[in-house]
Amino acid sequence: MKVKIKKDAKQAYLNSLGRFNPINWDFAKQMDQISGMLIEVDINYLFNNQINTVPVPGISENGFRLFDYVIEEVIDEVRHLYKRCGYCGKKSEKPTEFCIHCNKSEYLEDLTPWYMRKYPEREYNNHGKRLERGTYKN
Numbered sequence: 552m553k554v555k556i557k558k559d560a561k562q563a564y565l566n567s568l569g570r571f572n573p574i575n576w577d578f579a580k581q582m583d584q585i586s587g588m589l590i591e592v593d594i595n596y597l598f599n600n601q602i603n604t605v606p607v608p609g610i611s612e613n614g615f616r617l618f619d620y621v622i623e624e625v626i627d628e629v630r631h632l633y634k635r636c637g638y639c640g641k642k643s644e645k646p647t648e649f650c651i652h653c654n655k656s657e658y659l660e661d662l663t664p665w666y667m668r669k670y671p672e673r674e675y676n677n678h679g680k681r682l683e684r685g686t687y688k689n
């Protein structure tokens with residue numbers, strides 16, 4: 552799974568901030584540096600409203616935690632295939648009613664991202680189809 556970062560990611564970050572939120576200028580600079588890049592997602596840690604990337608050489612040794620506002624496209628989406636355990640944080644492949652790691656069934660959260668929930672009639676797959684995510688924005 553990869554994400555294409557918006558060309559104006561720095562501005563998208565700044566626009567995302569509320570009026571009274573402080574600006575993290577180091578992060579803003581990094582968003583400028585990764586603008587337009589195609590970055591691999593760390594699928595060991597999945598969330599339905601954000602993504603973690605693998606390290607980006609020369610820019611971030613730890614990778615980034617990114618929200619939708621800087622993402623232009625998602626390629627090879629995999630989140631809809633999993634549920635995340637709110638107890639141990641690990642993912643289990645669907646269909647399952649139990650976390651395969653800790654067996655605490657009551658804490659499973661479907662990881663299907665918002666655009667797949669909003670447009671369930673559209674055809675998505677995880678075999679190389681490019682999802683034009685930006686077009687789903689209001």
Ligand SMILES: [Zn+2]
Nearest residue numbers: 636639650653
């Ligand atoms: Zn678990």
